[in-house]
Amino acid sequence: xxxGRAPEPTVLRLSIYLRCLRQVHAEGLDTISSAGIQERxxxxxxxxxxxxxxxxxxGKPGLGYAVEPLLTRLSHIMQLDRPRKVVIVGAGxxxxxxxxxxxxxSSIFSLVAAFDNNLSKIGRPLWDVEIKDVRELPRITQEQxxxxxxxxxxxxxxxxxxxxxxxxxxxxxLNFSPTRIVSPQGTTIRNVDLMKELEVICFYLPKP
Amino acid sequence: xxxGRAPEPTVLRLSIYLRCLRQVHAEGLDTISSAGIQERxxxxxxxxxxxxxxxxxxGKPGLGYAVEPLLTRLSHIMQLDRPRKVVIVGAGxxxxxxxxxxxxxSSIFSLVAAFDNNLSKIGRPLWDVEIKDVRELPRITQEQxxxxxxxxxxxxxxxxxxxxxxxxxxxxxLNFSPTRIVSPQGTTIRNVDLMKELEVICFYLPKP
DNA sequence: GTGAGCTTGTGCTTTCTTTCACAATCTCCA
DNA sequence: TGGAGATTGTGAAAGAAAGCACAAGCTCAC
Ligand SMILES: NC(=O)c1ccc[n+]([C@@H]2O[C@H](COP(=O)([O-])OP(=O)(O)OC[C@H]3O[C@@H](n4cnc5c(N)ncnc54)[C@H](O)[C@@H]3O)[C@@H](O)[C@H]2O)c1
Ligand SMILES: NC(=O)c1ccc[n+]([C@@H]2O[C@H](COP(=O)([O-])OP(=O)(O)OC[C@H]3O[C@@H](n4cnc5c(N)ncnc54)[C@H](O)[C@@H]3O)[C@@H](O)[C@H]2O)c1
Numbered sequence: 001x002x003x004g005r006a007p008e009p010t011v012l013r014l015s016i017y018l019r020c021l022r023q024v025h026a027e028g029l030d031t032i033s034s035a036g037i038q039e040r041x042x043x044x045x046x047x048x049x050x051x052x053x054x055x056x057x058x059g060k061p062g063l064g065y066a067v068e069p070l071l072t073r074l075s076h077i078m079q080l081d082r083p084r085k086v087v088i089v090g091a092g093x094x095x096x097x098x099x100x101x102x103x104x105x106s107s108i109f110s111l112v113a114a115f116d117n118n119l120s121k122i123g124r125p126l127w128d129v130e131i132k133d134v135r136e137l138p139r140i141t142q143e144q145x146x147x148x149x150x151x152x153x154x155x156x157x158x159x160x161x162x163x164x165x166x167x168x169x170x171x172x173x174l175n176f177s178p179t180r181i182v183s184p185q186g187t188t189i190r191n192v193d194l195m196k197e198l199e200v201i202c203f204y205l206p207k208p
Numbered sequence: 209x210x211x212g213r214a215p216e217p218t219v220l221r222l223s224i225y226l227r228c229l230r231q232v233h234a235e236g237l238d239t240i241s242s243a244g245i246q247e248r249x250x251x252x253x254x255x256x257x258x259x260x261x262x263x264x265x266x267g268k269p270g271l272g273y274a275v276e277p278l279l280t281r282l283s284h285i286m287q288l289d290r291p292r293k294v295v296i297v298g299a300g301x302x303x304x305x306x307x308x309x310x311x312x313x314s315s316i317f318s319l320v321a322a323f324d325n326n327l328s329k330i331g332r333p334l335w336d337v338e339i340k341d342v343r344e345l346p347r348i349t350q351e352q353x354x355x356x357x358x359x360x361x362x363x364x365x366x367x368x369x370x371x372x373x374x375x376x377x378x379x380x381x382l383n384f385s386p387t388r389i390v391s392p393q394g395t396t397i398r399n400v401d402l403m404k405e406l407e408v409i410c411f412y413l414p415k416p
Numbered sequence: 417g418t419g420a421g422c423t424t425g426t427g428c429t430t431t432c433t434t435t436c437a438c439a440a441t442c443t444c445c446a
Numbered sequence: 447t448g449g450a451g452a453t454t455g456t457g458a459a460a461g462a463a464a465g466c467a468c469a470a471g472c473t474c475a476c
Contacts, residue, residue: 063424261454
């Protein structure tokens with residue numbers, strides 16, 4: 001039963017279950033057992049059951065989990081059951097790749113605008129949005145009710161951009177620049193550190 | 209003292225310390241205390257000391273850590289003290305962004321080639337390398353002694369690519385496609401799941 | 417209907433991480 | 447040179463997460 005709050009590792013896995021369930025659903029299956037989820041995700045069956053049990057009782061003994069209802073419930077729990085508007089700041093290489101990603105144009109996320117501070121980029125199109133002046137960010141995100149911001153600027157600019165985002169009413173920020181951002185009041189920040197991943201991989205390289 | 213092996217969370221943080229130290233070094237400082245590292249990284253001073261203690265005694269009481277020696281030692285521990293060759297498979301949006309990233313052209317990493325299976329891309333340049341036929345991957349990586357592979361293909365292709373990489377002698381793989389890869393014998397895989405990050409951020413969005 | 421066969425939910429145990437606190441050590445200035 | 451002040455390394459304690467095992471519950475075939 002839902003006692004208290006779920007640990008963060010559980011939340012991370014929820015997203016994996018969701019992806020798994022979407023695929024299973026697309027395959028036309030109606031139910032899946034925790035063992036079936038283990039097979040597809042590599043996450044232990046016991047772990048799966050425990051994770052889900054933080055949020056309620058979704059399964060039927062002897063049968064497993066009904067795919068569609070679980071999909072609906074998990075989407076709700078993850079707050080992925082209504083559209084979220086997203087902006088990207090820093091229309092460089094990485095920003096452009098993300099902006100073009102179809103995952104950002106799904107039924108859940110929609111990319112509203114991209115921003116930059118480089119005059120030669122402002123006004124140009126980036127895929128299907130226009131690159132706007134970053135100084136307009138607070139106004140635009142406020143007006144449009146944007147909830148999520150993605151930072152793909154150089155590290156030096158990240159803190160300032162985060163503050164602009166907070167000013168524009170953005171509550172959650174995904175930061176790709178390799179620097180620590182001090183969260184403006186009321187915002188959550190998640191850092192994605194690609195160089196870190198690359199370096200960590202080296203640690204695990206077979207020692208000569 | 210180095211008792212046994214360091215926990216994975218520690219290894220992840222090592223990469224952060226390294227980045228911090230590089231910056232501190234660039235600023236010309238000779239020493240830094242664990243408290244100083246906390247200030248810059250947000251990681252608790254006690255945690256810093258414990259992490260470092262897994263690998264040896266690097267600091268001097270009353271003074272802190274000598275920046276340059278620590279940088280050298282940590283680089284060695286992370287196996288970042290000699291150049292590593294890297295290839296990217298999947299010369300699409302994300303692959304192109306990564307290929308152009310200067311972090312991959314540093315003194316530590318060097319991008320050797322990019323691969324694709326799309327005939328209209330093969331033979332074209334991607335930044336300063338040429339896009340090659342993915343079928344040539346095992347031969348080329350073998351010949352060049354490539355140690356790290358990055359996968360930026362669609363999910364369906366990832367498993368096959370990983371196996372080609374293993375065949376080509378690659379030991380460590382960074383996978384950006386949203387799928388689970390079953391590690392070929394002798395390879396380490398790290399997954400970077402950008403959509404997961406975006407979904408998790410929604411969970412932490414303020415509940416209405 | 418009934419029993420064999422799965423599969424769940426969960427309390428308990430084990431393992432892994434982080435935090436705490438302090439003796440030991442070093443610096444540096446008077 | 448000596449003592450005040452700073453900072454380390456680390457055991458011990460607390461806290462968090464994962465693994466385990468099994469009673470309870472559901473299904474389905476006969
Ligand atoms: N490209 C990659 O694959 C990659 C990999 C790992 C990390 N990163 C990080 O992601 C970030 C972006 O990388 P990139 O390769 O796209 O760099 P880039 O130079 O191609 O793009 C950065 C963009 O940010 C814009 N910008 C700079 N200051 C700004 C400001 N104050 N407000 C708004 N826009 C601003 C620039 O005009 C530029 O368009 C960097 O922090 C980089 O370290 C990138
Ligand atoms: N673009 C992003 O920002 C982004 C974000 C999150 C995740 N991803 C993931 O990264 C991967 C790449 O995304 P993308 O946007 O660059 O896609 P993309 O379609 O632009 O690029 C994929 C490339 O892989 C090549 N490819 C396909 N099969 C191949 C094979 N068997 N061998 C070699 N090459 C092959 C294609 O020809 C194409 O050039 C996808 O799995 C995507 O889900 C991308």
